Amino acid sequence: xxxxxxxxxxxxxxxxxxxxxxxxxxxxxxxxxxxxxxxxxxxxxxxxxxxxxxxxxxxxxxxxxxxxxxxxxxxxxxxxxxxxxxxxxxxxxxxxxxxxxxxxxxxxxxxxxxxxxxxxxxxxxxxxxxxxxxxxxxxxxxxxxxxxxxxxxxxxxxxxxxxxxxxxxxxxxxxxxxxxxxxxxxxxxxxxxxxxxxxxxxxxxxxxxxxxxxxxxxxxxxx
Numbered sequence: 001x002x003x004x005x006x007x008x009x010x011x012x013x014x015x016x017x018x019x020x021x022x023x024x025x026x027x028x029x030x031x032x033x034x035x036x037x038x039x040x041x042x043x044x045x046x047x048x049x050x051x052x053x054x055x056x057x058x059x060x061x062x063x064x065x066x067x068x069x070x071x072x073x074x075x076x077x078x079x080x081x082x083x084x085x086x087x088x089x090x091x092x093x094x095x096x097x098x099x100x101x102x103x104x105x106x107x108x109x110x111x112x113x114x115x116x117x118x119x120x121x122x123x124x125x126x127x128x129x130x131x132x133x134x135x136x137x138x139x140x141x142x143x144x145x146x147x148x149x150x151x152x153x154x155x156x157x158x159x160x161x162x163x164x165x166x167x168x169x170x171x172x173x174x175x176x177x178x179x180x181x182x183x184x185x186x187x188x189x190x191x192x193x194x195x196x197x198x199x200x201x202x203x204x205x206x207x208x209x210x211x212x213x214x215x216x217x218x219x220x221x222x223x
Contacts, residue, residue, distance in 0.1 A: 014143055015113045020135075021088050028091035033069040037171075043075035044130045046209045050159050051079050055211065060125035063151065065114055066132030070096025070107065076128070077105040084108040084124070086117060115140060115147050122153040127160075133182070134162040134173040141177075141185040149189035149214060158190060158212040164197065166206040179208060186212060188219050 015021075033039055050056045058080040064073040067085030069092055076083035077100070085107060087093055093111045100107045112118040114132060127148055136144045152158060165178045177185070179195060186192070190212040200206040 013116055013147060014140065015116045016088065016140070017137065020137070021113065024087075024089045025091070028068075028089035028095070033092065033095045036068075038131060039069060040071055043072050044128075044161065046159060046161055047072055047075065047128055047130065050128075050157075050211070051076070051081075056081070056126050056128075056157060056159070061123065062126035062128060063117075063119070063124045065127055065129045065148065066135070067096060067109065068092050070099055070109060072128055072130060073107050073109070074100060074103060074105055077107045078103075081126075084110070084119075086110050086112040086114065088113055115143055117147055117151050119151045121150050122156075123151050125153055125156050127152055127156070127158040129158070129160040129162075131162060131173075133160055133185075134175055134177055136175070138175055141181070142188075145186045145189050152214045154214055154216040156214040158214065159209070160186075160212065161207055161209045163205045164208045166197075167200060172205055177208075182208065182210065186210075189215055191215060 027036070056062060059082070061082040061084070062076050064070070064076065064083065064085040067073050067087050070085050073083045073085035073096065085096055088111065090111050093109050096107070096109045100109065110118055133144065148158065162182070163173050163176050165176045167176055183192065192210060193213055194211040196209045198207045198209065
């Protein structure tokens with residue numbers, strides 16, 4: 001990263017609580033990534049659809065937010081994107097870098113706090129978030145939206161999926177946003193182009209997906 005990029009970092013923004021960061025570091029350090037319940041060796045269906053239909057344009061610089069072991073970022077690299085991935089857990093990034101090396105792919109994987117991303121403003125043309133948003137503490141969701149908007153250029157595209165409130169059970173993320181809560185978190189910085197609810201089957205989680213556009217102008221005031 002260049003010195004000018006470092007100067008652009010949001011050093012005064014609140015980061016993830018240290019307890020949250022420590023939990024993710026311990027999780028990836030103590031458990032092989034392939035045994036983690038959220039790991040998938042294949043890319044997320046919503047990401048594949050966005051690429052195949054051209055909603056995310058090949059050649060665009062795209063960041064996988066909370067990338068884990070890197071499956072989705074690796075898919076983007078293979079599909080012709082300038083792919084990056086960021087995760088707070090060093091062991092997750094080490095796994096992602098190892099997988100990229102074995103596949104001969106170039107992906108910019110970095111250890112970083114998603115509330116204080118190590119990138120300059122408007123660096124990306126696209127963002128992908130498959131399950132990071134629902135791990136963010138409720139009080140920091142607006143800060144999360146603001147930080148994503150900082151690194152995404154105006155008019156850039158953001159594809160997000162999260163476990164919805166309709167999912168019961170004691171396992172899974174503790175903060176399961178409703179569509180209303182997601183709108184409250186993101187609408188100042190993003191336009192909602194499309195939303196979709198996918199009900200869970202046979203014990204799987206119910207999920208929301210949303211296709212968002214980074215606002216070019218501030219959100220109009222109510223009338």
